[in-house]
Amino acid sequence: MKNNKATIHDISRSLGIDSSTVSRALNGSDRVKDKTKELINKKAEELGYRKNIMARNLRMNRTFTIGVIVPRIDRHFFAKLIAGIEETAFNLNYEVIIAQSLDSLEREKKLLANMLNNRVDGLLISTTMETISYDHFDAYKDENSPIIFVDRPNKIGYNSNVIINDQETSLNATQHLIDNGYKNIVHFAGPQEVDLYKLRLAGYKAALEKNGIEFNEDYVIESRLMQEDGEKMAKQILELPNVDAVFAANDHAAIGAMKRLKEQGVKIPEDIAFMGFSDEPISEYIEPGLSTVKQPATLMGKEATSLLIGQIENKSGDIVHTKILDAELIVRNSTKKITA
Amino acid sequence: MKNNKATIHDISRSLGIDSSTVSRALNGSDRVKDKTKELINKKAEELGYRKNIMARNLRMNRTFTIGVIVPRIDRHFFAKLIAGIEETAFNLNYEVIIAQSLDSLEREKKLLANMLNNRVDGLLISTTMETISYDHFDAYKDENSPIIFVDRPNKIGYNSNVIINDQETSLNATQHLIDNGYKNIVHFAGPQEVDLYKLRLAGYKAALEKNGIEFNEDYVIESRLMQEDGEKMAKQILELPNVDAVFAANDHAAIGAMKRLKEQGVKIPEDIAFMGFSDEPISEYIEPGLSTVKQPATLMGKEATSLLIGQIENKSGDIVHTKILDAELIVRNSTKKITA
């Protein structure tokens, strides 16, 4: 077990060339003669030299690392997102540090501090549902490192966002239900402190209005949109009069409700149609297939990462930018047209 | 934008206390008087001091970071695995650097070099299907940093493994088919260069032998086990005589085949039963539900991480250890008992 000790100083010593020259040679500076470079590179190879990133980081005050904080890594959307992030970061020679907040604000705060401590060059974050104030991001203001909110946008003055157009997409999704003959549409809303869920509700409302359908407050049921919430809400909509469709702010809630309703003999979509949001992998496979909105998760990760690294390297300070990507309406059997 | 410059030297200067004492105080050393510690901590707080991890890393020659390389982050098993890794690492105050090989050996090599360059304190890796020689791990021998193979075990002399017992589990899965009355069982095998798929085939064979069923070479079909492979194999098994069940080395292949067969009017499980492997999320939702083997992915991540960090911190050098976790047989309708 040789201790892999070779440093530029070892090369320097064994060649009688100053370590500054060695450093420049290894970095391809044109201040070093080609012949000398060759010598140095050969010796480096020979000694199994490997640059000490920690020393470079300290001196350059950079880490070539970006931090990523998401609620849960194993949620499909975030796994896709991270896959996109990693791919782009790899291509641009950055490392990716990952952490999950587990949807806990307290943990998010800790992770944020961690990321600061670890001197990431930039941060990508998708905040928890609990995150409704942003004081804990203040520390970032004092750094010069950029921060981008993904999926759950914010404006805290010095950040960028990469999102989809939740309102417009929700309008389209609701419109699709209306186009297919559904009129009494319940909305499974998410926590209204979260911007994105507010927008989805707004899109739903806008669609109703656009089609001259009166908005009924009782038709909006708010929850955290877990599958279990969906199961509970199934009961509630059976007690409402005339409901013929549901637009859920995510797939999980829709799937939970569908499951419970099917058990009770309700036919989908004949009795009640369902439109989800997110395109979970299972949504394609349940019976009937769940119509939904597909978020371009991997693309969002890629876009966010190149935006972030662009900001890191331009250091143009306060580029604030909001990138809106298109979401795609996926039509399956849960919203089949009513053939009266 | 204050440049957040405070270092131990700033504290040292403004307090007239040597920086070494400041350092010790901030690290809670008992070589500093409590009263002095208080002073220092107060001043640190006041100056918004934040330890420079890069300097510490350089000096201590450690990063408190573990590297993770998996084929794809957005594959369910790996997302779960990583979630477990991150959680444990967080609790033990380690950071996690993530990279995906995209099942390319070439990329795996690059990532491995990257991880070395970044001086991770230890490495968790699940190798690609292409990885059948291990020369590129040699560089790790020269480091003193431990490496653990997860899910796809290896013995390269200086590593540990965290795996499930693929052979035994496969035996049980096959036995379950046999117990339910199936006798002519096809095996969808994975690439036989990969140990794990070799073991699954071995388990299948062992089950046959144990039950006095003759092994038929034609009943083993090898592929890379993508869903499309499953669809192709559906045709092949229809051309074989008497097939009444399939044991697939992963769920994807099983699902592909089931889909194609259903289209052709084959009844599952009445005509052909299916047993998968991995418990993909969709396996619960397809019709019929796919019986399968559930790998404890999150637990594997946790176990691997605490094992790894244990090795890092004990530095007991060459602890080689193989941890075998239990997989669980999940019985659904695709293997329903034959009621003659």
Next chain:
DNA sequence: ATAATTCATACAATCGATTGTATTGCATGT
């Protein structure tokens, strides 16, 4: 009262690379 011990802190080297400035030697122009 003095030597021995302990306690609290200061001193100074170190980790390995980067980078602004200084120096040397050589070629070029006149």
Next chain:
DNA sequence: ACATGCAATACAATCGATTGTATGAATTAT
């Protein structure tokens, strides 16, 4: 032949923390 300029390399400071050793003061033992 001599000043000028440039090419190539050397010198030395620096990034911010850690840590072994030295020092001085305070406490204890004898």
